[in-house]
Amino acid sequence: MALLVQKFGGTSVGTVERIKAIAEKVKRFRDQGDDVVVVVSAMSGETNRLISLAHEIQDQPEAREYDVLVSTGEQVTIALLSMALESLGCSARSYTGSQIAITTDDAHSKARIQKIETENIRKDLDAGRVVVVAGFQGVTEKGAITTLGRGGSDTTAVALAAALEADECQIYTDVDGVYTTDPRVVEGARRLDKITFEEMLEMASLGSKVLQIRSVEFAGKYNVRLRVLHSFQEGPGTLITIDEEDEMEQPMVSGIAFNRDEAKLTIKGVPDIPGVASRILGPVSAANIEVDMIVQNVSEDRTTDFTFTVHRNDFQRAQEVVAQIVEELGAREHDGDNKIAKVSIVGVGMRSHAGVATRMFEALAKEGINIQIISTSEIKVSVIIAEKYLELAVRALHSAFELDQLPAA
Amino acid sequence: MALLVQKFGGTSVGTVERIKAIAEKVKRFRDQGDDVVVVVSAMSGETNRLISLAHEIQDQPEAREYDVLVSTGEQVTIALLSMALESLGCSARSYTGSQIAITTDDAHSKARIQKIETENIRKDLDAGRVVVVAGFQGVTEKGAITTLGRGGSDTTAVALAAALEADECQIYTDVDGVYTTDPRVVEGARRLDKITFEEMLEMASLGSKVLQIRSVEFAGKYNVRLRVLHSFQEGPGTLITIDEEDEMEQPMVSGIAFNRDEAKLTIKGVPDIPGVASRILGPVSAANIEVDMIVQNVSEDRTTDFTFTVHRNDFQRAQEVVAQIVEELGAREHDGDNKIAKVSIVGVGMRSHAGVATRMFEALAKEGINIQIISTSEIKVSVIIAEKYLELAVRALHSAFELDQLPAA
Numbered sequence A, B: 001m002a003l004l005v006q007k008f009g010g011t012s013v014g015t016v017e018r019i020k021a022i023a024e025k026v027k028r029f030r031d032q033g034d035d036v037v038v039v040v041s042a043m044s045g046e047t048n049r050l051i052s053l054a055h056e057i058q059d060q061p062e063a064r065e066y067d068v069l070v071s072t073g074e075q076v077t078i079a080l081l082s083m084a085l086e087s088l089g090c091s092a093r094s095y096t097g098s099q100i101a102i103t104t105d106d107a108h109s110k111a112r113i114q115k116i117e118t119e120n121i122r123k124d125l126d127a128g129r130v131v132v133v134a135g136f137q138g139v140t141e142k143g144a145i146t147t148l149g150r151g152g153s154d155t156t157a158v159a160l161a162a163a164l165e166a167d168e169c170q171i172y173t174d175v176d177g178v179y180t181t182d183p184r185v186v187e188g189a190r191r192l193d194k195i196t197f198e199e200m201l202e203m204a205s206l207g208s209k210v211l212q213i214r215s216v217e218f219a220g221k222y223n224v225r226l227r228v229l230h231s232f233q234e235g236p237g238t239l240i241t242i243d244e245e246d247e248m249e250q251p252m253v254s255g256i257a258f259n260r261d262e263a264k265l266t267i268k269g270v271p272d273i274p275g276v277a278s279r280i281l282g283p284v285s286a287a288n289i290e291v292d293m294i295v296q297n298v299s300e301d302r303t304t305d306f307t308f309t310v311h312r313n314d315f316q317r318a319q320e321v322v323a324q325i326v327e328e329l330g331a332r333e334h335d336g337d338n339k340i341a342k343v344s345i346v347g348v349g350m351r352s353h354a355g356v357a358t359r360m361f362e363a364l365a366k367e368g369i370n371i372q373i374i375s376t377s378e379i380k381v382s383v384i385i386a387e388k389y390l391e392l393a394v395r396a397l398h399s400a401f402e403l404d405q406l407p408a409a
Helices: A016-031 A046-057 A063-070 A072-087 A119-126 A152-164 A197-208 A213-221 A276-286 A312-329 A348-352 A356-366 A387-400 B016-031 B046-057 B063-070 B072-087 B119-126 B152-164 B197-208 B213-221 B276-286 B312-329 B348-352 B356-366 B387-400
Strands: A003-008 A035-040 A092-095 A102-104 A113-116 A130-134 A137-139 A145-147 A168-173 A194-196 A226-230 A238-241 A255-259 A262-271 A291-296 A303-311 A333-337 A340-346 A373-377 A380-386 B003-008 B035-040 B092-095 B102-104 B113-116 B130-134 B137-139 B145-147 B168-173 B194-196 B226-230 B238-241 B255-259 B262-271 B291-296 B303-311 B333-337 B340-346 B373-377 B380-386
Touching (some): A016 A072, A016 A130, A016 B046, A046 A072, A063 A072, A072 B063, A130 A152, A152 A168, A197 A255, A262 A312, A276 A312, A291 A373, A312 A333, B035 B072, B046 B072, B092 B119, B113 B152, B194 B197, B213 B226, B255 B387, B262 B291, B276 B291, B356 B387
Parallel strands (some): A003 A168, A035 A130, B035 B130
Antiparallel strands (some): A262 A303, B255 B340, B291 B303, B340 B380
């Protein structure tokens, strides 16, 4: 008898047959005596269909109306899943983000949840009903429909789990858990039984794509027990743990993350005076370009070189901004490269083990891979390399840190 | 400078191109200085797509969830039309039935409007915005989404016009007005410049299909000036008038309506005792079968024959109910026929002119058409005939009442 929040993404509810299969899965938990709140996304393809309708009308669709439009996708799914549950004799009731209400700020298409009413949900659960909630959407204080941005259904699930103090928030996906790295790149990639929030955060932001990063942050902040499982296969999945009590037994490195969506820009010969970094990044962020890595090395002859990475889609725009900056700062020159990849080793075990970075650099050197940029945090080391070496680097690191072997118990 | 409520149906907003064309039309009114509230249906085909998804899951979809599902259709349209208006530089804002709020009872999929908040709409109009409202939907006091049933967007438009005390409620359709009869049946069918509410009510319920009957009732009740126009052609349309001040100049008969969707059931040899009619119609209505005409003639030998008509789709079920009734009442027998059609002459002028029915029966007799059932009201005479004579009857009546000629001014 637990209170579970279960989230099913677009692929898991992509057809009527799959919706029926999900209903049967949910019913099994209900039959065991669990209280279940289900969060669903739009049927796969539906959100893109709606977005292209919008783009046929406006290049830059009106933000308020865009949310009115795309939020219908999840609304369709909650109705269909509730019907499927009812047809199995499992009492169910659906709620849109507005109906609950999931109150957000008014940043349309990337709104943030501010508060969730749980009264109706509690009543339904007490009445033995499965509650089916539209993910990805909310409502402002004034009643305007908002969306949380792509992948926001995970955030809805975690926020609901927090508000309801659920025993577990289960994110059902098309993978059976979190892996040491992408199994498509490394054959020996292994499912992790558990991973810490911080590691997951680094893995997600670095492109592991299993969970939305904001949902992981949320889960950590509100102590929500999070589990990643496969929608249509049985199995324990991967538990995202809050505590690090058995940290000593953790391997140094839990996984290898990578990302090919980045591009780097370098400004050379920047006058090395206070405030220069903000004079570079200010205009970049004003242009709504998100920056990932930022590296500035020691200066030479009172000038320095400044490098940062952006999403590859923003490369062109970022170059234009940088050209302007070079002029304004009287820097020497700038260049850029979008044929790069980022590879990172992630693990809370790094904290207590020296020499992890060294082992990483040695492994890459042994394969003749040149490191262009290095950036480190407490639980990860990231390097930028030429894109063509990506797979080679990931495989080399996966075996250097013995990730294909089960950790000693 | 008028306040207009304009309603566009599914065909008028069936593609992105049409939505853009509607936006341009609406903008022209706005540019003239009119305040405009637009009510739209789902894009044509969309509601059926959603319904078939529901039916893939449940034969009899859960009523509450069904409304959650199908109401998304109009939500998509309001967003797209608002975007289209904005892209023309015409400020616009969309509202779902819940957002306004259009409060209804909780009879899902055939809910009735109880009250409409106009505060937000007024604010938007005052701010120079076009207000775009989802037709066909509302919300219960408890916040559940409801729909008004098929065609309910007309009702939404009229109810909004009443609540806002609009100068005119314009229903845009794929015809340029109300005709004396169906132009596909009678070549000489003529567009009426105006028609009274009562006539329109009889025309609509008898199958003219231009307007939903409930919206006409509503318009009459709340003195809403209603006009039927073509979505993509210019023209004055047909005004549905409230007053009958110039009634004396009206022709006796304004139009010929007809309907092939009916079936008749007759119970013969029913004991002619008080309360027998309700003992027959009680079980029929309990089975949720709507009855149209009811005819009982004088009795003979203390028994009588009782005939009523139902929608052809309900014929099978009605026969089963009737078989049961025959047994319970000790009636002699029952039979039925679904190869029938109803033809009606409609006109407020009938009130002051005798002999209208006679002229009708003569015209049918001249063509050798046998009348099976007759039913009359103050402003209409309806007959049931064999379906095969339908077109012949409509043409004969159209010329017998000189409907192809303009009325004397």
